[in-house]
Amino acid sequence: MDNIFETIVQAYQSLWHFKDYGNTLEIITPVATVNNMFVSIFITKRGDNYIATDGGWIDAGLYECEINWKANVFNKIGAFYLESFEIQRIYVKERTFYYKRIDQLELLPNIVFDLANFVNAIVSSANIQFVSDRVDMTFKKEVRGYLRREFGVDRFEYDKPLSDNMTIRFNAIERNHRGVNLINFVSGSNSSYYASSLCRSNMNFQLILPLRDRYSIQNTVTLLDDRKRSIIESPQVQTYYDYLIDNQNDKNKVILWSQKADLAQAI
Structure with missing residues (x-):
């Protein structure tokens, strides 16, 4: 059983990738959306706080979907995920950023995990046609x-x-x-x-x-x-x-x- 565990851990770890941009670290996670795109999370440190964001990628259309918050069905789904994952959002440089903030380094994986799953949920939901357009x-x-x-x-x-x-x-x-x-x-x-x-x-x-x-x-x-x-x-x-x-x-x-x-x- 130990071999099974080690195989899974090694395979899963190999799916994580990083890009260092100086003050910002991009984490390319193994979390994939329904349109087969891996979710990236961006980490920055400001003062004593660690901030994880989607980099504004959802709003920029880099996940190849458009979020229509005005659509009644999607608005309910989006509000549910925002509340469930305790995600905040801010509008900067004509783009919406979704983010979580933490002041303890050991809890950083938690907010990366939450934000990655939030991005996946939102992008995947946006790719579902609930009603006639x-x-x-x-x-x-x-x-x-x-x-x-x-x-x-x-x-x-x-x-x-x-x-x-x-x-x-x-x-x-x-x-x-x-x-x-x-x-x-x-x-x-x-x-x-x-x-x-x-x-x-x-x-x-x-x-x-x-x-x-x-x-x-x-x-x-x-x-x-x-x-x-x-x-x-x-x-x-x-x-x-x-x-x-x-x-x-x-x-x-x-x-x-x-x-x-x-x-x-x-x-």
């Missing part, structure tokens, strides 16, 4: 209103499949004498929701490709909500966005909402 629904409503005003009330069908025997739905379908144009709307209140919306849109267009001639599909258009640049430029979204841009052509087009006037030439 309201931003996504609001964007759909806004786009539909724009299409009706600019192109006429009856020009598009909304959230329907191409035929009754198909399960794939598209946000807007235009049928004309030349064929069919398909539009999908991409939006989301945080990086995870946005990336999910982008992937779903791209997958639906990929699935319809073999049936392009059968349904006389002329153009597919991905309409991207670009009003919140921090989301569309986040690492979690950028990979999928770059793929979409690299693969666009005369038949598969990408249009930003800020350039929605280009829709007239795309369909």
